[in-house]
Amino acid sequence: MSALASLTRKPWIWSFVAAGLVWLVTVLFTGGASALGLTLAALTFSSFAIIVGTGQMLVITLGPGNIDLSVPATMTLAGTLALKFMAVDNSLILPGLLVAIAIGLAVGSVNYGLIKLLRIPPIIATLCMSFIVQSTAIWSNRGLRIKPPPALAEFATSGPFGIANVALVALLITIIAWIFLERSIYGRWITSIGQSMAAARMAGVPVDGARFLTYVICAVLASIAGYLLASFSGGAALNMGAEYLLMSIAVVVIGGTSVAGGFSNVPGIWGASLFMFLVVSMLNTYGLGAGFRMIMTGIIIIAVILLASRRNTSLT
Amino acid sequence: MMRNQLLLASAAALCLAVPGFATADTSDKQIALSNNYAGNSWRQAMLTSWEKVTGAAVEEGVVAAADAFTTAENQVTEQAAQIQNLILQGYDAIVLNAASPTGLNGAVKEACDAGIIVVSFDGVVTEPCAWRIAVDFQEMGRSQIEYLAGRLPDGGNLLEIRGLAGVFVDDEISAGIHAGVEEYPQFEIVGSVHGDWASDVAQRAVAGILPSLPDVQGVVTQGGDGYGAAQAFAATDREMPIIVMGNRHDELTWWKEQKDANGYETMSVSIAPGVSTLAFWVAQQVLDGVEVPKDLTVPFLRIDQDNLEENLETTQEGGVANVEYTLEDAQAVIAAASE
Numbered sequence: 001m002s003a004l005a006s007l008t009r010k011p012w013i014w015s016f017v018a019a020g021l022v023w024l025v026t027v028l029f030t031g032g033a034s035a036l037g038l039t040l041a042a043l044t045f046s047s048f049a050i051i052v053g054t055g056q057m058l059v060i061t062l063g064p065g066n067i068d069l070s071v072p073a074t075m076t077l078a079g080t081l082a083l084k085f086m087a088v089d090n091s092l093i094l095p096g097l098l099v100a101i102a103i104g105l106a107v108g109s110v111n112y113g114l115i116k117l118l119r120i121p122p123i124i125a126t127l128c129m130s131f132i133v134q135s136t137a138i139w140s141n142r143g144l145r146i147k148p149p150p151a152l153a154e155f156a157t158s159g160p161f162g163i164a165n166v167a168l169v170a171l172l173i174t175i176i177a178w179i180f181l182e183r184s185i186y187g188r189w190i191t192s193i194g195q196s197m198a199a200a201r202m203a204g205v206p207v208d209g210a211r212f213l214t215y216v217i218c219a220v221l222a223s224i225a226g227y228l229l230a231s232f233s234g235g236a237a238l239n240m241g242a243e244y245l246l247m248s249i250a251v252v253v254i255g256g257t258s259v260a261g262g263f264s265n266v267p268g269i270w271g272a273s274l275f276m277f278l279v280v281s282m283l284n285t286y287g288l289g290a291g292f293r294m295i296m297t298g299i300i301i302i303a304v305i306l307l308a309s310r311r312n313t314s315l316t
Numbered sequence: 317m318m319r320n321q322l323l324l325a326s327a328a329a330l331c332l333a334v335p336g337f338a339t340a341d342t343s344d345k346q347i348a349l350s351n352n353y354a355g356n357s358w359r360q361a362m363l364t365s366w367e368k369v370t371g372a373a374v375e376e377g378v379v380a381a382a383d384a385f386t387t388a389e390n391q392v393t394e395q396a397a398q399i400q401n402l403i404l405q406g407y408d409a410i411v412l413n414a415a416s417p418t419g420l421n422g423a424v425k426e427a428c429d430a431g432i433i434v435v436s437f438d439g440v441v442t443e444p445c446a447w448r449i450a451v452d453f454q455e456m457g458r459s460q461i462e463y464l465a466g467r468l469p470d471g472g473n474l475l476e477i478r479g480l481a482g483v484f485v486d487d488e489i490s491a492g493i494h495a496g497v498e499e500y501p502q503f504e505i506v507g508s509v510h511g512d513w514a515s516d517v518a519q520r521a522v523a524g525i526l527p528s529l530p531d532v533q534g535v536v537t538q539g540g541d542g543y544g545a546a547q548a549f550a551a552t553d554r555e556m557p558i559i560v561m562g563n564r565h566d567e568l569t570w571w572k573e574q575k576d577a578n579g580y581e582t583m584s585v586s587i588a589p590g591v592s593t594l595a596f597w598v599a600q601q602v603l604d605g606v607e608v609p610k611d612l613t614v615p616f617l618r619i620d621q622d623n624l625e626e627n628l629e630t631t632q633e634g635g636v637a638n639v640e641y642t643l644e645d646a647q648a649v650i651a652a653a654s655e
Binding site: 026027029030033034035036037038041042044045131134138141142143144145146147157229232233234235237238239240242243277278280281284285287290291293294 | 354355356357358359360361364388478481482507508509510512514515516517519520521523524525526527528543544547551552564565566632633634635
């Protein structure tokens with residue numbers, strides 16, 4: 001009983017409960033026949049939101065006002081340039097990944113440069129950056145879709161037991177992020193910065209270094225997600241990042257991470273990403289109209305957030 | 317007197333010497349393109365076609381200028397402000413791909429009142445003073461079902477992939493598809509997802525609904541989503557249905573691969589992004605004093621099994637199958653609408 005009670009106090013549990021419920025309702029439609037197919041599809045297609053969401057979570061943890069709106073543009077630019085660089089050549093897969101990561105490093109550095117040196121609020125700095133990055137993506141390839149190298153496409157879409165390798169990459173990334181947050185000094189730093197930047201600074205936390213690193217990690221994760229998504233779906237498209245702006249923020253919030261910062265939650269990203277995919281599948285399966293679908297998605301998200309945030313309000 | 321006549325005659329001869337352009341009364345006219353969005357491959361191809369065709373037209377002296385302007389945020393207010401700027405800059409005609417069918421009517425009316433010709437295309441406006449080069453999207457949806465009825469006389473289950481929810485084009489194509497299903501009641505739409513005209517979104521949405529669907533014999537689409545749907549089907553052990561394609565290079569390439577491997581048959585239909593050049597010539601004709609009806613219709617660009625190869629060859633790698641229109645094409649469209 002106490003184990004159950006302590007479980008319900010975990011803020012990430014609600015996203016998993018919601019994902020499980022939605023999964024059950026969807027599977028009931030076919031009397032259970034779709035259970036395996038739906039599970040595999042959910043694991044595969046959630047992985048991009050998981051990778052992007054992990055980066056966004058670190059930024060949001062830095063405290064009020066911290067957010068990275070350049071995520072979709074960074075994904076698009078990284079996917080576009082990496083695929084153009086690889087030019088369908090299997091031997092350039094790793095250098096292509098390095099190109100994507102380099103783009104992430106550059107975007108993240110400039111983002112924080114604007115925030116720190118020019119004292120522009122993050123929401124405006126990253127929005128401006130996203131215009132520059134998106135325009136660079138348009139200018140660099142004029143929207144032409146270049147195919148990924150065959151070996152990379154094969155890697156992205158296949159994997160053991162029908163689980164695509166991209167889901168395993170997402171798992172690896174979240175495990176590393178969890179270790180960083182929970183077991184390293186960096187995790188303590190960004191949590192303390194999120195709770196009170198002034199206090200963190202007085203306690204000797206290298207505030208600027210930690211914030212810089214966080215924005216860079218977020219942009220690099222967005223680049224990796226763009227690289228994988230472009231390889232998975234047969235080429236980069238100019239609007240491929242568009243829905244990952246709201247998605248990256250939604251999975252962070254639904255996952256139980258505090259929007260006010262200072263408290264992050266890695267497992268919740270998984271529950272929330274699975275939930276976001278499953279809820280669309282459920283409403284599609286029951287054949288509901290787009291308008292009703294969006295209203296339902298909104299209501300369900302608000303309900304999950306309310307449940308997940310109960311813990312925080314009861315403490316304060 | 318004599319001298320003037322001579323001058324006139326030589327001027328006329330000069331005009332005739334420029335091939336294809338009988339009159340050059342528009343040589344001092346400036347045309348602007350007001351475009352609301354550039355963030356996908358179709359729009360990029362549209363702008364490239366505009367640049368290519370109008371660039372040549374300016375060089376040949378058909379018009380004085382044909383500048384393209386694109387708004388950054390795809391917002392009605394932003395485009396309205398843009399149109400007001402174009403009025404102040406003194407353009408003679410504005411070719412418009414509008415962010416909203418009604419939201420820009422005020423700005424369009426202002427332009428008309430200032431004596432400016434407004435020709436809207438693709439995203440057309442309802443303001444009566446403007447010309448409209450519209451696409452019969454309903455027919456585009458209906459023709460897909462008609463094609464499938466020819467291929468599958470016994471009918472079957474269909475999966476519908478829609479576009480971006482809340483956009484006029486999506487409602488129109490979908491209405492056409494549903495009208496087609498009423499006409500051929502042997503078909504049933506067993507599932508419907510929104511693919512947002514994007515391959516990756518369609519792939520995800522189809523993969524999400526497929527486990528709960530019965531066998532699917534046909535997939536009706538809106539363009540840009542066919543390849544993603546094919547990928548989602550390929551990831552399962554289902555038989556590949558007939559997926560109607562939307563003229564994108566990746567869709568045509570996939571179709572060609574399947575055709576060579578197992579004789580896969582389908583068709584592909586969409587609007588050529590070069591419709592912007594048709595709008596350009598229509599604007600030029602209106603400026604030239606030609607009587608042009610306010611409502612014109614663009615022909616579809618349809619690709620079938622037997623002309624797949626030649627279309628694939630002329631389609632830019634990673635782009636969209638395209639047609640750039642000439643002055644003669646525009647005159648033919650105008651003549652067809654005047655009847």
